[in-house]
Ligand SMILES: C[C@@](CO)(OP(=O)(O)O)[C@H](O)COP(=O)(O)OP(=O)(O)OC[C@H]1O[C@@H](n2ccc(N)nc2=O)[C@H](O)[C@@H]1O
């Protein structure tokens with residue numbers, strides 16, 4: 001996949017939640033989480049054409065997502081409101097990431113808009129300000145703006161960088177889309193996992209607390225996980241539906257993917273340490 005950055009076209013990488021614990025709930029109903037986020041060298045690609053008339057448009061179709069609701073359009077408008085910027089933009093989204101896959105595609109698209117337009121519109125907003133704006137668009141947006149592998153707390157806005165060993169991942173994309181809100185609203189979801197400290201990451205028992213709920217409601221996800229488990233520890237990312245397993249080498253990952261049943265979609269990707277647009281804000 002082309003992951004270069006150039007003047008008009010910018011990558012929006014996928015994320016994995018290497019684990020995801022639900023440790024509580026805020027008074028407004030949002031869940032308090034602990035997670036480690038890692039970016040992948042696989043994702044969407046966004047193309048920008050600046051406009052002088054202040055209009056923000058999406059020039060590509062995204063089935064089920066009207067332009068006004070698209071996170072790329074909302075991110076650009078939010079940036080205009082926050083800065084008074086009078087420039088506009090046409091945004092074309094080359095979509096590769098599945099929607100409702102737990103790979104954070106919509107959030108990553110939004111973060112790429114914030115980071116790219118911060119430069120293209122010459123706004124020079126500091127990173128923390130872009131993270132704050134991002135949180136208004138979705139709980140997953142701040143980590144993409146943060147731009148490094150991170151231990152996340154709160155609803156995903158309290159971020160500390162983590163150092164992770166090199167790794168390749170096989171990601172299987174079950175043929176179902178899981179709505180994040182449905183899984184967080186499930187009565188059977190456990191919401192009381194004991195909080196861990198960042199220094200305990202290497203010894204703690206890690207899992208995805210949303211996984212059991214999703215597997216019970218979407219058996220296809222459980223089937224994919226069972227198949228991946230033959231290669232070691234397999235886990236779901238975010239609220240699903242995608243599942244992944246980690247490999248020490250690219251070769252091993254490709255060998256595993258080659259054995260995938262033909263009816264399933266899947267890909268191999270390398271874990272990144274930094275977001276490709278990490279340097280677009282200070
Ligand atoms: C679960 C995670 C893990 O990274 O990823 P995804 O599976 O979406 O990729 C995220 O926390 C998802 O973040 P994001 O996808 O931005 O969620 P949002 O749009 O903010 O929230 C969708 C809905 O899920 C519920 N929600 C979301 C996040 C959270 N910490 N607690 C919640 O209860 C809320 O009902 C909210 O209205």
Ligand SMILES: Nc1ncnc2c1ncn2[C@@H]1O[C@H](COP(=O)(O)OP(=O)(O)O)[C@@H](O)[C@H]1O
Nearest residue numbers: 070071072099100101102103104105106107109
């Ligand atoms: N640019 C976008 N790309 C994907 N989804 C978007 C976008 N804008 C808004 N959405 C909405 O966000 C929802 C979550 O999509 P996405 O972030 O890709 O998955 P997930 O949160 O499971 O990782 C979609 O179902 C869609 O309704």
